[in-house]
Amino acid sequence: MTNQITKLASAKDDMVVKTPFWPESWFKNVSAGTNVIMVPPMAKMPAPVIIDLAKTGDCLVAVGDGAEVIIKEICSGAIISGKVCIMLDGEAKVTYLIDEIETRGSGQNLVVEREAILEAGAEIDWYCATFNQSGYQTKVRSWLKGENGRSDMYWLNCARADEVVEIELVNCFDAPNCRGQIYVKGVAQDRANVKIVGGIEITLNGGGADSYLKEDTLLLDNEARIRALPCLEIKTNEVKAGHGATITNLTPEDLFYLQAHGIEAKLAKKLMVQGFLQSVLQHCPDQEFLDKVFKMLSYED
Amino acid sequence: MMINQNIFADLDRDVFDHRNVSDYMKNYQAGLSEELVRMISGEKAEPLWMLEHRLKSLKAYNEMPIPAWGPDLSDLNLDEITYYAKASDGQSKTWEEVPEDIKNTFERLGIPEAERKILAGVGAQYESQMVYHSLQEEWSSQGVIFEDMDVALREHEELVKKYFMQCVPFNDHKFAALHGAIWSGGTFLFVPKGVKLTMPVQAYFRMNGPGMGQFEHTLIIVEEGAEVHYIEGCSAPKYGKNALHAGCVEVFVGESARARYSSVENWSRDTYNLNTKRAFVDKDAFMEWVGGNLGSRVTMLYPCSVLKGEGARADHLGIAFANTGQTQDTGAKIIHAAPYTRSNVVMKSLSKGGGVSIYRGLLQVMPHAHDCVSNVECDALILDDQSRSDTIPDMKIANSDVSITHEASAGRLNEEDVFYLMARGMNEEEAKAMLVNGFLEDIVKELPLEYAVELNRLIELEMEGSVG
Structure with a gap:
């Protein structure tokens, strides 16, 4: 067991973990009543570990060397805020699924944040689906502090009616030869208001980073609003960093094609939106999660 | 066009860093005050409305904070800047009349020779005042006006009053307010309806004295169906004392007109270049910005196109080179305020020796601006492991019938x-x-x-x- 896990295990009363992104005070609070989930080194967890924000509150997950685990974050009731920190020791592998379909705030402007801290060779895949949210800020940040780490984020966002959603996704490369991509696909329709902030940060230690950020949004109605901020912050030269962003509507030619083959306009539009969104989660290993998302996508207006 | 030898073939860094003796600076004090603003206005015998505009701007300047975002401006001591200085007594129409030392400066920079070979007109500004202005007869006879702003204010007051700081209002930001208060010199270019200038016109701005501030105002009006290509060059010698350039460029592109604004800004490494450039682009008109930013200690420059007529187009092409100790914070702002408008941004940046280059862009599509197409590309080359490159594009889209693409990459050779x-x-x-x-x-x-x-x-x- 590495130092990190030992420290967590022995420090239930006075736990201080330093991270540049979250204040020390938060970690102090963690010790008071936060759930600490520990995955022992080399463990291969057969079933997903469930984090229910409404029941567990803020949560700290420590994954030991070489362990593999699927974590599923849900929220079965109203919450004020949510914070999850995942620490991955060397060569650990985590698949983190965020089911934001039912996440609800008990007041205005719910903020849910997750941060992963990756040691050498650790890997994390984030999959998220955001539906039916209003006044909601959701954030994910991976801090790759050991070399050869990898953090991929795949995000599906579907905003309808008067929903207001803000999504912030950041990969911070703070060690040599790390990889990571961020891929967001979103739809904004009706009067929805969506803000997507994507970030690639490569520090002076981040030489050899290979990173990409892509934000694709379909803007389906004139009263919907989208604000996209794909940012790069690069402090060294031996890197590959790129980003792309597109904001478009469905192409009338494609709609016409489907209609010409006997599919009525409304259904054609829905099929196209489904096709556009589904592809972002194509590598997700959890069929139950995918089924739930696809069910949401086929929801009748 | 046959050119036997390149005008700039012998150019080297010394040409820009060479400075003339600046005895005239003794007559001018650093710092900004209402008296100075009144003195500038009085010296230029300006109409009352302009003095009022200056005072209004000064008031706004004093009330506004320094921008909290972007590069660090804490080393810029605004009280040490000399806001106004005149190195000669007046403007010349022939090159021979220009005072010898000023003439030498511009000759070293290749300006008169460029005029003879490729330009329709030339203006040259030294410190706060235009020292030379000329336009070929062929164009002036067609109604083209290419004048020093001070002269234009006297001779074409109504025209200036109609457009002056309408595109960049004085309360836009702190440095626009500063500019509104103490602007001096600059270019006024008016191209009447249907006139197509086939040769470019150029202005060259030169700061010579230490701790100088230059605040030239460039006002370009291109009427319906007209075409023009305007080139601006800028430089200053290096003193080790901070200088400030807070110019303002306003371009009004009329219906179906076409304007191209090219600039090579090569201020010295102790200049803060906080420039504001903006264009209003009418129906079916086309605005092109082509810019190279090489000099300056800190540059904050984001040329802006407001596409306000249906079918208007804008192209922004830019290069930024950040070397040791430099921060090049540049970008493009495009506001699609009308349907069927199109924009294209291509920005390339280089950072070397610890330099910081930043692309900071804004792309805004208004709710009623349907069928807009926009493409933004920014590429960054980072030439060593100490240098830095940031990309901060902001896209605010409020209409669904649009096609927006953005692509950026950063890497090394x-x-x-x-x-x-x-x-x-x-x-x-x-x-x-x-x-x-x-x-x-x-x-x-x-x-x-x-x-x-x-x-x-x-x-x-x-x-x-x-x-x-």
């Missing part, structure tokens, strides 16, 4: 390419300079030949010492 060129007999420095010039080619080729040569030469100068 490909070692295999460098090796390939070196295997063919180049040394490493030459090989890198050639690859950098190739990287910038898309934008450099949009400059007139002579200026492209100048820019290439400047980049080669910046690349010197890149190996080691």
